[in-house]
Amino acid sequence: MSTEAELIDEWRSLAQRYHKLACALDRALDETHGVSMNEFETLDRLLTQSTQPCDTRMQDLAGQMYLSQSALSRTVARLEKAGFVERTLCEADRRGVFVRVTDAGRELYRAASQTRLAILGSGVPENA
Numbered sequence: 001m002s003t004e005a006e007l008i009d010e011w012r013s014l015a016q017r018y019h020k021l022a023c024a025l026d027r028a029l030d031e032t033h034g035v036s037m038n039e040f041e042t043l044d045r046l047l048t049q050s051t052q053p054c055d056t057r058m059q060d061l062a063g064q065m066y067l068s069q070s071a072l073s074r075t076v077a078r079l080e081k082a083g084f085v086e087r088t089l090c091e092a093d094r095r096g097v098f099v100r101v102t103d104a105g106r107e108l109y110r111a112a113s114q115t116r117l118a119i120l121g122s123g124v125p126e127n128a
Contacts, residue, residue: 025119033112035082038067038075040116043084043109046101055098057090084108 026037045064046056062072076099079085084105090096
């Protein structure tokens with residue numbers, strides 16, 4: 001059984017490792033592909049975790065993400081402006097919005113996935 005101090009130390013270590021890795025990934029994605037980690041993660045969820053092959057409701061995407069509803073909306077707006085996703089209204093419920101990844105978004109995702117794997121495979125940078 002771990003002591004309270006050991007649990008806190010484990011948490012701090014995990015958080016520090018995550019933040020270093022996230023910063024390295026965010027930097028590499030931005031420098032190499034011009035997207036943020038949040039934008040890449042949004043494409044990742046749309047392409048790999050969606051139950052529907054073409055369109056995903058924003059509401060369902062929000063349930064899969066760690067972003068707030070407004071942060072996700074801004075992220076999708078940036079991806080849409082860059083031509084990586086398209087948003088359409090739901091015909092059955094005009095309040096519903098669907099998001100679809102474009103061919104350009106799929107191409108970006110394939111390339112950026114290699115960058116993600118390279119960063120994850122290299123481990124946490126010591127001085128990141």
